[in-house]
Amino acid sequence: MPRYLLHRIAQAAFTLFCVLTFAFVLGRATGKPAGLLLPDNATAAEVDALNGALGFNEPLHVQFGAFLANVLAGDFGQSYRQREPALDLVIERLPATFELAFWSFLLGLVLALAAALAIQLTGSRTLRSLFIWGGSLRQSVPDFFFALLAVLVFSVALGLLPSLGRMSPASLVLPVLTIATGQFVLYVRLMDAALSDQASQDYVRTAFAKGQSRARVLVSHMLPNALLPVLTMAGLNLGSLLGGTVVVEAVFAWPGLGQVLTDAVSQRDFPIVQAGLLVVALIFVTVNLAVDLLSAKVDPRVSLA
């Protein structure tokens, strides 16, 4: 176990190094940013002076060395525009994104769980087709488009919910609904398949033989065993969930990580881009590790060696 952990941590460190290098190289490939930071009538000398002050006139390998040394010391530099520590500006936005991702994840999972249980309890093939067909239909509509439709219906036409911002709990409803319903079909399929798998197992037949009700067998015997594939998939899916929030954040003007990152990219604010990508990568790596550890706990057959 400790060896396994060490191995995984080394892997994670390498992944993060790659992400940082990638962010750095891509950023530098787009040119020196000072021209974007100064007013239109700034002189060439002023632009050059600012590029120099930001370190852009050094050779690339010197810049990269300095950048890595600073990152190791926990310093991502200052945002070119805000001139505040880039990492702080990124971390400031995490709660909003976590809030969106968490509630979406939870709602998607709960909806899928309810649907899968309903399918199993009733054994209805119509119900299964209905959920999977409906869910697939929803997933085939891009989140961006679905979000706009939801706004047009619930905000513009009906006037029930705010169309943007993060001013009240009501403003969570539409973005969460958008992401959760997009994830729904994935979880329904997984849970339904896993539950159907369990249904033919000996222990289930035994439980029925002992006279337990269908609902009881389903919830306390089959469900725990069916959770594993769902858990693994949900962990892997967290990356796309965080990625998906970027698009949804844009539609709803949600002040999360996506907003600050897209702003930073379009304004060439490299310190924020670098800090943001590292934070996202860190979350992704951590969640995947957690999922692996959790899988071992849930299912003793999973070996961590």
Add this chain to the structure above:
Amino acid sequence: MSASAPRSPFRSVLPVLSVGLAAALALSSCAGGFESSSDASSSTTGGTGGRIVAALPTDPTSMDPVKTGSLVVLSVFFNTFDQLTKITADGSLEPKLATEWTPSADMTSWDFTLREGVTFTNGEPLTADDVVFSFSSILADPTSENFGYLSSLKSVAKVDDTKVRFEMKAPFSAFPRNTSLISIVPDQAYAAMGPAAFAAAPVGSGPFKFEKIQRGVSYDLVRNDSYWGEPAKLDAISLVPVASDESRVNGVLSGSLDVAQISPAQAESVKGSGGVNVQSELSNGVVFLGVNSTAGVLKEEKVRRAIGLAIDKEAIVKTVLSGLGEPATQMLAPSVEGFADGLSDGGYNPDQAKKLLAEAGYNGESIDFEYALDGRIPLSGEVAQAIQGYLSAAGVNVNLVGADQASHTLKVRNRQLKGIYLNTWAPSTLDGDLPLTDFYEQAGNNNYAQDPKTAGLAVTQRGVDGAARLDVFKELLTYSNDKAYFIPLYVPANNFAVDKSLAWTQRADGLYDFSATGLTK
């Protein structure tokens, strides 16, 4: 039966899941949680009351007027700070903190007399010291976004408590207009707090004061009841950054926003819905084709002129922009000081264009046409394609190259454009000095021609005033058209979706000044 599964794996996961849940909840509530803005009291004097929510196109970088001066942040500062002068919605220059200003005979220094009895919202009186501090802090920081507005300023000094003297590097007649963009901060408070703390709790002297700042979410302002001027009518304003065009339109239609800038393509659909007006006013900007007149076939004046004559600007405005704009005849918009009445750019004349191309011996050499896919020019892709269509109809072979706005801006800045390119200039000073310097002076980003005559005229206009200055502008703009150094395309309108209950006068530059805005019901 309950004993039959004492070590259900499900149960061992539950604590882990619940810890995760609790952690996520704690995270989302600790730093971010929801706080509804406290409603401003509506019983105070002067106002007709009400709170409005206005959309900003991007999130302002900072609330520190010394280092930030981008257009979006001016929409906040015009409401919360005072500037020495003010440019009204119709473009004229008016007193604000300064009551009068006089130049020296050679226009190399300007004396500003300050209004008396003005206090900041922290009670500190506004004096010449604050003005000197605000301007000299910017002069001392070349990375300030305001530095470029003061490129002509050498130094600033206090004459007495109500008089400040600005020394120019060279004669500059339009300096008072540039001061309309510089917000005055309280010197003692700013020095004591430092830039970061000041940006978190800014203190101004404007018609509104800051109530609460939530970056990326909302900038909440309430009326400053001790304002020296006409008190504002509204109780409160929330300025909310909304980056997407679609979201801004839907925000106004659903009532989440009261006013927001929209794209010309959206104007028709908004007009059709009840409760919301579309306000369109001609902007202060010109969308133009820059021409690298030093490269390839574009060295030939006849080819450049042919490009201008081959484009039907009127049709572009009518079809692509839904009529929300007007064809440009020169490199300044009508609302900008320096605009020359009665100037012509030759109009749309494809036959003449073909004739000029033949005379120039143009043989279908490919010309790069670079433009930004998004950003400053709404519908830039459609406009670029329309231009390509007109040019190929005249026999000019162009190669469309799109890029994102930032890359395009950097290419303009580094003068790296090879053929023709789509660009725009909209001076918030509503004066021709800033754009024409950029077009025609030696160091100008858009100046490929490097013609000493245009550079000379751009300097001359700074040393003269009034009608004499307008004559210089006219000579410069006419000469530029004759040489086809630039091809002016159109003056776009700024289009806003506005709640019908809001009585708001739109500025030519599309920035927000809510000092005289009220609700009608």
